[in-house]
Amino acid sequence: VFQGFQIGSNIWLTQWSNDKEVETNTAKRDMYLGVYGAFGFAQVISYLFSSLALALGCIYCAKKLHEQLIDHVFRWPMETFDTTPIGRIVNRFSKDVDVLDNTLPMLWRMVLSTTFSVLATIVVISISTPIFLAVIVPIGFIYYFAQRFYVATSRQLMRLESVSR
Incomplete structure (x- = not known):
């Protein structure tokens, strides 16, 4: 809102x-x-x-x-x-x-x-700018795959931090 x-x-x-x-x-x-x-x-x-x-x-x-x-x-x-x-x-x-x-x-x-x-x-x-919709879809896919990689890496780092305490 x-x-x-x-x-x-x-x-x-x-x-x-x-x-x-x-x-x-x-x-x-x-x-x-x-x-x-x-x-x-x-x-x-x-x-x-x-x-x-x-x-x-x-x-x-x-x-x-x-x-x-x-x-x-x-x-x-x-x-x-x-x-x-x-x-x-x-x-x-x-x-x-x-x-x-x-x-x-x-x-x-x-x-x-x-x-x-x-x-x-x-x-x-x-x-x-309606043509932007044609560009946002591929960018969305790239962002999605980058995010999946980041989450997996971040999760591993959190585990390592937790174990090191």
């Missing part, structure tokens, strides 16, 4: 700058200014609600995952607590909770923001 309002404000600004009557007609200028301000206000409100929804969703997910983590730890056999130092268990637990509380919300925000920005950009370019 935020991207839609942002694109709308850019289109409106283009219309406003191309209108020659604005210099002499103050009513028209005020109308353009009011609509542009409304687009800005709508961007702020949509960003506020999306941030609120993301924060509440992250809190809910972190709570559920924390409960599941505690449930699994409580179900460990007793000899696990005898052989594994408590500091190691607490350290692992605190790192997982830190990732849930701090890293994942930031990553989700970046993923959602980037995804919608890319989609909005593709839509705008496709509307203004």
Whole structure:
């Protein structure tokens, strides 16, 4: 929704700058200014609600995952607590909770923001230059295969990092 309002404000600004009557007609200028301000206000409100929804969703997910983590730890056999130092268990637990509380919300925000920005950009370019659709398909395939290679490599690096701790 935020991207839609942002694109709308850019289109409106283009219309406003191309209108020659604005210099002499103050009513028209005020109308353009009011609509542009409304687009800005709508961007702020949509960003506020999306941030609120993301924060509440992250809190809910972190709570559920924390409960599941505690449930699994409580179900460990007793000899696990005898052989594994408590500091190691607490350290692992605190790192997982830190990732849930701090890293994942930031990553989700970046993923959602980037995804919608890319989609909005593709839509705008496709509307203004339809031949772009013929180019985006091969680029999409190249990106898909590069991404598959990257994910496999990244997963291996994560395993190596986890083992080295």
